Amino acid sequence: MRGFEAGSGNLAMLYLSVWDGIADAGLVADLARVHDDFRLIDRSTFYWYDLSQPDKSAPQNPIEELAQLVVRAVAPPTLAGCEYWTNTLAAGERMHRHQDKDEKRFWRTRQVVHPHIGTVFYPRHVDHAGGDLVVNGETAVPTAHNRLVAFRGDLAHEVRNVESGSRHSIAINLWTHMPDAYKAFLA
Numbered sequence: 480m481r482g483f484e485a486g487s488g489n490l491a492m493l494y495l496s497v498w499d500g501i502a503d504a505g506l507v508a509d510l511a512r513v514h515d516d517f518r519l520i521d522r523s524t525f526y527w528y529d530l531s532q533p534d535k536s537a538p539q540n541p542i543e544e545l546a547q548l549v550v551r552a553v554a555p556p557t558l559a560g561c562e563y564w565t566n567t568l569a570a571g572e573r574m575h576r577h578q579d580k581d582e583k584r585f586w587r588t589r590q591v592v593h594p595h596i597g598t599v600f601y602p603r604h605v606d607h608a609g610g611d612l613v614v615n616g617e618t619a620v621p622t623a624h625n626r627l628v629a630f631r632g633d634l635a636h637e638v639r640n641v642e643s644g645s646r647h648s649i650a651i652n653l654w655t656h657m658p659d660a661y662k663a664f665l666a
Contacts, residue, residue, distance in 0.1 A: 494634075495614050498627045501548055501600075507625050509541035510602035514647055517542070517565040527661040528561040546651050549598050553629050553653065562594065562652045562661075568610060569645050574638035576616070579652055583659040594632035594652035601626045607644030613637050622646060 502510065517524070528543045530536050530550070538544045546561040568574065581592040599612055604624045611619040612628055614636045620628050630636065632652065 495618055495620070495628070495630045496553070497620060498552055498629075499623060500625050501552060501627045502545060502625055506541060506544055506548075507602055510545060510600070510649060511647070513541050514565045514567075514602050514649060525562055525564045525660070527657070528563060529657075530558045530560045531657075542649055542651070545600060545649065549600075549627065549629070549651050550653065552627065553596055553598075557655065558595070559654050559657045560661075562654060562658060564650055566648045566650060567645055568638060568641045570607070570641050570643050573610075573640040576613075576635050576637040578635050579632060581658040581660070587659070592658075595655050596629055596653040597632045597634070597636070598627055598629045598651045598653070600628075600649045600651065601647065602649060603647045607641055607646050609640050609642035610646035611639045613639060622648070 517526075526542070528536070528538070528546050538547060542563050542565075543561075546563060549561070550558065566574075578591075579594055579597050581590075584590055584592055601622045601624060605622050607622070611621050613619045614628075614630050615634045619639070620626075638646070
């Protein structure tokens with residue numbers, strides 16, 4: 480598939496990278512379990528994992544453990560932290576083409592600021608048809624159990640229609656600065 484650089488980790492060359500089997504079986508099982516727990520809290524809740532103070536950055540849940548694996552795999556420059564959330568799409572649902580950005584800054588100033596790197600992880604065995612991740616309108620990546628997809632944070636992406644079953648994913652965006660929405664909580 481065009482655009483794949485399996486685990487290259489070099490952001491200058493990163494367009495789209497895919498790692499299969501990035502997490503051990505125990506962590507993947509924990510991620511599948513907490514995926515639903517996070518979704519039950521609030522469908523639109525996003526979380527911040529602060530990496531700006533390494534001595535205080537111990538993971539508090541399995542998703543933050545995954546974030547540490549992501550940071551090691553992608554090997555970005557110094558990060559402020561990771562924004563993360565879970566997502567479930569049922570049969571007939573899709574996600575429109577969009578670019579991730581600092582939403583609060585955009586709504587306040589209309590300035591578009593993207594994460595450094597965007598990632599999507601699939602914690603469950605695939606029990607659905609469809610739902611491929613399409614990056615930059617040209618590269619479709621099918622879901623697969625224990626697969627991490629990483630791409631440059633400014634690239635547009637979408638999820639094709641889920642034809643049957645449900646598609647479960649965990650998104651982790653790596654930021655070189657803290658997005659405005661989280662600053663209010665930490666002030």
